Amino acid sequence: MSDLVLLNPGPACTSPGVREAMLRGDLCHREPEFADLMGRLRTSLARCLGVAGTHETVLITGSGTAAMETAVIGSVRAGRKLLVVDNGVYGARLLSMAEAHGVETVVVEGPWTRPVDPGAIADLLRSDGRIDAVACVHHETTTGLLNPIAEIGAIVRDHEAVFLVDAISSTGIESPDLAEVHADIVCGTANKGLHGVPGVSFLLLSTAKGTGRVAAAPRRSVYLDPAAQLRSQQAGDIPFTPAVQTCYALDEAIAQYEGAGGYEARLRLYRERAAVVRAGFARLDLPVLIEEPYRANSVTALGLPAGITYRALHDELKQRGYVIYAGQGRLSETHFRIATMGEIPMPRLVELEGALEESIRHLTKARGE
Template sequence: MTDATQPRPDRVVLMNPGPVMTDDRVRTALSGPDLCHREPEFSELLTRVRHKTTLAVGGDERHTSVILTGSGTSAVEAAISSAVPDGGGLLVVDNGHYGERFQHIAAAHGIRTHRLGLGWATPVDPAAVAAALAADPGLTHMGLVHHETSSGMLNDVSALTRIAHEHGRTVILDAVSSVGAERLSLAEDGVDWLAGSANKCLEGAPGLAFVSTSRTAFEGLAAAPRRGYYLDLHRHYTAQEKAVAPAFTPGIPAYYAFEAALDLALAEGSVARHARYTALALQLRAGLEEIGLELLLQPAHRAASLTAVSLPEGMAFGELHRGLRAEGFVIYSAQEQLAQDWFRLSTMGRMTAEDVDRFLAALSGLMRDGA
């Protein structure tokens, strides 16, 4: 580790799970020219971003993507409210805060659900999922979070999607915190509806989200219920695919940045980015354990981009946050039932091994000073 007495770094290292530190080329792209969204130049940009997004999520010629101006949650809500038919139902696989959010979104739209509450930081039992689907044929869809960032839990998308399909159900996947970092393929994993964000592990700027699925599924929304207006996926798909224009005024600077980020992601490749994120996470986790802190999950269940770690003995999160912020690091609190004893550290974005070393030195110094 580097010496904690070195001068404070010039940049602030974001260890929160989005927004993330971005490449200089992404930040530069934000200052692109002013542009009317009804002009051909934006139509061309929209078409490129949709295509590159589909490639980034592992889609093929059967698939496409719709881009939304909003946070990742807007994409999840758009998928749930648009895809579940009248008279349908949603099995919510809930092992954390964002699984619980599936439940709240469905309830807001009057969609019937069965909530398979497994408990926070609890691995999903495939047999329980199969039993829940078998017991209620009216559950037409299954909602699943890939990376449950409340705990850092990575759920097995491929295995659980296979179970859903064996029971004739459609999968809606919250991949907001996983796409770009984890092994995930819309085509190979058989995911039916995938909701993601331009930020987080795709390393774009905040402000854009997307839903990816087959062209056939998007076309099928013509007969689906209209539960909302702004988040009606059929409205967005029709505008973007047929008119090659946005349904509403988009966040144009975020599009410039997202295209730059997608170019970087596609050039790096999903395997290499997963390896980069994994190496940083392993470096961080080894250092945390070396200074005596406990990690929440067993190694087999940990995502590549976030670590839930115990608070140092005798130190509240607010004190820890202030001390590390003064050293140039932003950390993230745990949520709800985990907040008293744990905090979270992301290794998303353009973080480096040197950043991790400096962080561990700063944290170790604070723990010594507080002892």
């Protein structure tokens, strides 16, 4: 299975160096060597994502969803509300997390194919003084849609509210650069655009507002407590057993990211990949769900060709060396997704068009057309 190209939006393919890093050896997290590793990761994550000096990193053992839930819990003070942008599956997940923890919410709902209107958020912030945080997904991986986080950040900045951004599928690979967004609580993950392995996620907390806010929010969970995690990690400790080997892999993934030119270089690479695969989709008449100006670099949601199911297309492409991904939620019967995240040799992306064409031709012939 080693030369299967994963075109799902995480876990993404990793480099040999990242996989080898997991074999650095057994390590107790109470030893100084782990404190060094954690300290290095906390610094390098903020640095490589453009927020060194303005944000503090909190490492979280758990997938991206653990980071989202820690962020939601830590963003709102008692008796206040969370404004959630819901225009995809991950916005809806933020909302259900708030509900699960008894945090009152205000929802700005939007169609899945359009970015949220920042004006709607500005109006609500002006009219409702109890809104304590605004939560928005940057890249809705559901559809490959980008929300306008820089514009929203500029609005939230003028209020007491904090700005929570789920950047799990955008860190390091989408614009704007986090340095240009006034985000106070950013969720990210080791896998996806950073090319580490799954199992560790993180928060970036702005020292202007984010660190103070997580300290002021009530404690709503024992494991996912951002204030306790921050205090402990600032002192070089970590409260619970971390995913040590995943941290090794992330350490190597960041070294490779920075060694290859950092954010600008990775952004360029992802744009090149998007251009290559989307030119192929256009030649094959596969309709892209999201209009050009709102498209993320790394995920394309495409309409399924007439009469072909996702399962059949998936199986054909897997035989040809590619794992594609289903449409999510209400798009599951009509769309499929192709993600170009992780370590993928460019020639394999160039060859994808041919594999798609052959798969569609084969399935169409099998239906007797």
